[in-house]
Structures are given as structure tokens and as C-alpha cells.
Amino acid sequence: MSSNPLFSTRRSFLKGLTVTxxxxxxxxxxxxxxxxxxxxxxxxxxxxxxxxxxxxxxxxxxxxxxxxxxxxxxxxxxxxxxxxxxxxxxxxxxxxxxxxxxxxxxxxxxxxxxxxxxxxxxxxxxxxxxxxxxxxxxxxxxxxxxxxxxxxxxxxxxxxxxxGHTFEENRLLKEWFQANVIGEVKEIHVWTNRPIWPQGPAVAPKDAEVPEHLDWDLWLGSVPSRPYQTGIAPFAWRGFFEYGSGALGDMGCHNLDPLVWGLGLGVPDKIEATSEGLTDIAWPKGAKVQYLWKNIAGHGEVKLFWYEGKNADGTPCQPAPPKELGDQKLSGSGFYMVGSEGVLYNQGDQAKKLTIFPEQRSKDFLASLPAKTVDRSPTPxxxxxxxxxxxxxxxxxxxxxHFDYAVPLTELCLLGDLAIRTGKPIEWDQKKFEAVGNPEANKLIKRAEYRKGWDYSVDKI
Missing domain, CATH: 3.40.50.720 (NAD(P)-binding Rossmann-like Domain)
Structure with missing residues (x-):
């Protein structure tokens, strides 16, 4: 097994950025x-x-x-x-x-x-x-x-x-993809230890007196007025449809980012999901989402699988480890990619601890790294x-x-959420901005109601 020994030295070198x-x-x-x-x-x-x-x-x-x-x-x-x-x-x-x-x-x-x-x-x-x-x-x-x-x-x-989008490692990974580090990418598996707040049946808010330090009416913002309840603010709101976007919304913009950025993943052709413990008000305690792109430049058909939370038996919802890891267990969060010429495994969030398999390909690739062609952030x-x-x-x-990049990345996470919430396949038409032939999903594209004084739109500015 060969890990990437260059991140720490490159990070130190970046502290004194100069033109070379x-x-x-x-x-x-x-x-x-x-x-x-x-x-x-x-x-x-x-x-x-x-x-x-x-x-x-x-x-x-x-x-x-x-x-x-x-x-x-x-x-x-x-x-x-x-x-x-x-x-x-x-x-x-x-x-x-x-x-x-x-x-x-x-x-x-x-x-x-x-x-x-x-x-x-x-x-x-x-x-x-x-x-x-x-x-x-x-x-x-x-x-x-x-x-x-x-x-x-x-x-x-x-x-x-x-x-993480400012990190050196994300820039480096993009260059690795351009250099075909594992050949044509076919499958991507991404998992997270989130949620670390209540979701599914564990979400049980109770009516209570509003704490003196909190302006509950302003906290609600756009959503309809309702009595204060415990188990929402200041942290557990992520588990509610109304206030948060679940584990995928929380961590997708982090952990999908280096993959979307590096491979140029755009609007997927199809999204499917299964979940465990979905309720009328809360995101599930566990879910699996599959994204499909039929034709990614340089790779062809690519499938990306997202895993979050817990299975029905309480075990972490994760993929089966690739055989290349041997007896090594998957980290709590991470991703691995299966390519035509090898496997790339990352332990943890973002792209900070990468390992290339098989070992010979790792040695060959790390011995002759691609040139740095991607601009580095001045403020990692x-x-x-x-x-x-x-x-x-x-x-x-x-x-x-910026929003030209961040909006599509956010939408990718929200499309996965749409599949989780409906339990039905989503074929997304970006031009019409709708799920094809899926009225249930289309009802969830926009918030059902906005309070007066909070109903913003591009036509009003």
C-alpha cells in the first residue's frame, strides 16, 4: 500500500508561494x-x-x-x-x-x-x-x-x-485525474459519518417556552409561523425537511466537491435512492443514493454512490470495501474510485489522505507526477x-x-435529497427545471409557502 507522501511537503512549499x-x-x-x-x-x-x-x-x-x-x-x-x-x-x-x-x-x-x-x-x-x-x-x-x-x-x-475547495489537495487531485491516475473512472463510492444529530424517528420536537435569548419568529424566517419547539435550534435543525437538508446537504458540498471539480461532473442523467427511517418531517436515519452520468468526457458512463447514517441494524451505512484494501476497514468518512487501471482510496473528508492501488501503479505514478496546471488558492x-x-x-x-460552480454542486446534493424524500427515480431536466414525469418530486422543488415579507425572488430585485 502506498500513500501520498507529497501533501505535507507541498503544503509547506505553498507557504512561500512564488512564480516558478x-x-x-x-x-x-x-x-x-x-x-x-x-x-x-x-x-x-x-x-x-x-x-x-x-x-x-x-x-x-x-x-x-x-x-x-x-x-x-x-x-x-x-x-x-x-x-x-x-x-x-x-x-x-x-x-x-x-x-x-x-x-x-x-x-x-x-x-x-x-x-x-x-x-x-x-x-x-x-x-x-x-x-x-x-x-x-x-x-x-x-x-x-x-x-x-x-x-x-x-x-x-x-x-x-x-x-475544502481552497485546499491544495483538491487542486492536486484534479491534476491527477487529468493524468489518468487510475484510467477511466467507472464507479465512485462516497460515505459520511453524518448525521451526528437526530434524524428519522429520533426526531421528536416538543412544545416549550421560547428561551429569552432567542427571537424564534426571526429564526423561522421564510417558513410559516409556528410555536417554539425543543430539539430544533440551535443545532438539530439539520434533521428537518423544513429547516435543513440532511446529511447529504451538510456534507455533500464538502465530500463530493473534489470529485465533481476533478472529473467535471455536471447534471446527472438519473438519481435513485433508498432510505431507512424516513418520516413526515425528518430526513432518514440512513440512506443510499446512486447518481448516473451516461457520458463523462474521458470516462464514459460513471456511477456515483452516496452513503449516509445507519442501516436498520444500527451498523454504519457504507459500501463494501474494495478488495485492494485487504483486511483494512473503511474510515468513518471517505471515498474510493474504481477505474480501468486501478483504485483510488481516500480516508476522511475531502481528498486529504489518498492511496493508489495497485502498489506498482502507485509507485509509477508518484515517481513522475503531472505538472501543476491548476491555479492554487492564495488562502488555503x-x-x-x-x-x-x-x-x-x-x-x-x-x-x-463562486455561484457558477457552487449552485450546480448544491443542486447535485438537493437532487439526491429529492430522490431520498420521494423514494422514486429522478430524471432531471435542467432546462425545464423539473423531474420528468414525477409530479410528487416537482411539488418539492419549491417551498410550499413563504411568509409575507420573506417571499424573495429574482423578479423582485
Whole structure:
């Protein structure tokens, strides 16, 4: 078994990025232009959702910028963020924050539960503000389409917060695919240890008094008003259809990213799914999804299998290990790919620990690595800084997880969710934006109801 020994050394080398000649590091054009940007130029950043991941998003976005306004429906989150950035104006309602500080705000981060990504981002886009939205961008297909169109209409610079897209390893893997590391790829198996929150029959919310620190009405956002219940905010909302997008929505934009990016996977021809423990309100405790592409350039027919959660007997829902692993057990999350010339196995999320099989092919390939032809991010692991640099340079860059890339990636996850929820095969028509001959699925493409004052659309901006 031969693992990839080059990641650590290459990562160290990248710390001192410089332009080199053939086969060396490619310095992104962004950095060349960024040198002409006045060092004193700071963006006014407003942050929607500043607890948990939102806090780190806020801190990262503050690099060489100014946090001018912060917003959170939870007073505890807001207080912690205000202690970090005491000069920032504080709000509970992002609509009020954006409208009252329009001139001071250049860009907006959105790090809220999935169901409020859309209204928050759309309100910012309507005002012409650049946006960075956490993954997945939204939790309905219609909202993904509307968000993409709105960003195009307003000409803003966008980014999705799937930080792995900035990693060196993802760039390297794309070059490996271009060099036919395992020949023609035929099957891909991707699995995750998610959900780590309740799903299926374990989801049992109970009516209760609203905590004093939480504005429940604002937390609901677009969805119909309803009494407060335990077991939803601040974390377990991912298990609900209404608020989250399940394990596939949570981790698909991470773990499918290096494969979609590397192989150029577009709209699949067919999606099928089976699940264990699906309920009327909650994503299942376990699921398997199969995506089929009939003709991927350089590979032909490709099947991708996604596994999440637990089987009926409580064991992890995972594929059978490839025979090349021998007695080695699969990692808790990861992927492996079966090609015409070998197998590529990754332990863990993203593409950080790769092994090539058989061993002789690994030795031959690693002995003569392909040239670096893909631009590297200047800020590995930090999409907020990458986004900020792009704004200051006046354009998005091809290697970013901008909406032209991030919307299709999000839609791929949501199509899998659609198959899970209906239990029926999905043949997706991207032009008509519908599941062919599947009225049950088509009813779920758009949220059934939007509250008054939260009903955003591209036609209204």
C-alpha cells in the first residue's frame, strides 16, 4: 500500500508561494493584481449569523477589512460577537441591518441555518452587496436557481463556504485525474459519518417556552409561523425537511466537491435512492443514493454512490470495501474510485489522505507526477479571505467556489435529497427545471409557502 507522501511537503512549499517555471507552482492572477490594490482599502463587512461557524466566518472575513454590522437571532451569539468586534452595529433582524447600513456595507457573510440562507442572501444581493454563503447554499432547488439568477443580474462577487475547495489537495487531485491516475473512472463510492444529530424517528420536537435569548419568529424566517419547539435550534435543525437538508446537504458540498471539480461532473442523467427511517418531517436515519452520468468526457458512463447514517441494524451505512484494501476497514468518512487501471482510496473528508492501488501503479505514478496546471488558492482553508481578495480585484476567479460552480454542486446534493424524500427515480431536466414525469418530486422543488415579507425572488430585485 502506498500513500501520498507529497501533501505535507507541498503544503509547506505553498507557504512561500512564488512564480516558478515549467512544472512548478502557478501563482494565481489574483495575487498579481492584488499587489496593485491599496493596502489601506478595507471592505465594510456585515455578518448574518455569528454563532458557531458564523463566528469563525466573521473572524476570517475581518482580515484586512472592517466588520461594520453583525446580526444574530440569538442574543448570546450576538454578545460574544460584539465582544470581539465592539465597533460593529448590532441587530437581530438582517433586513433592518442591511437597509439601515446600506452605504457602509460592501459585502455580507451568511452563516445561518439552511432555511434562512436564501432570504438573507437575496436581501443582500438586491442591494448589490457581494455575498459569501455557507454550504449548502439553500435547501430547495428553486431557491438555488433564483439565487444564481439574482447574483448574475446584480453582477456581484459570490462564494460558498465549502472551505475544502481552497485546499491544495483538491487542486492536486484534479491534476491527477487529468493524468489518468487510475484510467477511466467507472464507479465512485462516497460515505459520511453524518448525521451526528437526530434524524428519522429520533426526531421528536416538543412544545416549550421560547428561551429569552432567542427571537424564534426571526429564526423561522421564510417558513410559516409556528410555536417554539425543543430539539430544533440551535443545532438539530439539520434533521428537518423544513429547516435543513440532511446529511447529504451538510456534507455533500464538502465530500463530493473534489470529485465533481476533478472529473467535471455536471447534471446527472438519473438519481435513485433508498432510505431507512424516513418520516413526515425528518430526513432518514440512513440512506443510499446512486447518481448516473451516461457520458463523462474521458470516462464514459460513471456511477456515483452516496452513503449516509445507519442501516436498520444500527451498523454504519457504507459500501463494501474494495478488495485492494485487504483486511483494512473503511474510515468513518471517505471515498474510493474504481477505474480501468486501478483504485483510488481516500480516508476522511475531502481528498486529504489518498492511496493508489495497485502498489506498482502507485509507485509509477508518484515517481513522475503531472505538472501543476491548476491555479492554487492564495488562502488555503479560508474561503472568506479568498472572496475578499476577489472583491478587491473586481472579479471572481475560476478556482473559487463562486455561484457558477457552487449552485450546480448544491443542486447535485438537493437532487439526491429529492430522490431520498420521494423514494422514486429522478430524471432531471435542467432546462425545464423539473423531474420528468414525477409530479410528487416537482411539488418539492419549491417551498410550499413563504411568509409575507420573506417571499424573495429574482423578479423582485
Amino acid at each position: 517555471t515549467a512544472g512548478g507552482i502557478i501563482l494565481p492572477n489574483m495575487l498579481l493584481r492584488a499587489q496593485d490594490t491599496p493596502a489601506s482599502k478595507k471592505l465594510g463587512i456585515a455578518c448574518i449569523g455569528v454563532g458557531g461557524k458564523g463566528f469563525s466566518d466573521m473572524v476570517n472575513a475581518s482580515f484586512e477589512n472592517e466588520i461594520v454590522a453583525i446580526c444574530d437571532v440569538d442574543a448570546k451569539n450576538l454578545a460574544k460577537a460584539a465582544a470581539k468586534f465592539p465597533k460593529a452595529k448590532q441587530y437581530r433582524d438582517f433586513r433592518k441591518m442591511l437597509d439601515e447600513n446600506e452605504k457602509a456595507i460592501d459585502a455580507v457573510t451568511v452563516s445561518t441555518p439552511d432555511h434562512t440562507h436564501f432570504p438573507a442572501a437575496m436581501h443582500a444581493i438586491a442591494l448589490g452587496k457581494h455575498v459569501m454563503v455557507q454550504k449548502p447554499l439553500v435547501n430547495t432547488l428553486w431557491e438555488a436557481d433564483q439565487l444564481h439568477k439574482a447574483a448574475k443580474k446584480k453582477g456581484i462577487i459570490t462564494q460558498m463556504g465549502n472551505q 482553508g479560508d474561503p472568506q479571505k479568498e472572496w475578499s481578495l476577489a472583491i478587491k480585484n473586481g472579479k471572481e476567479f475560476a478556482f473559487m467556489s
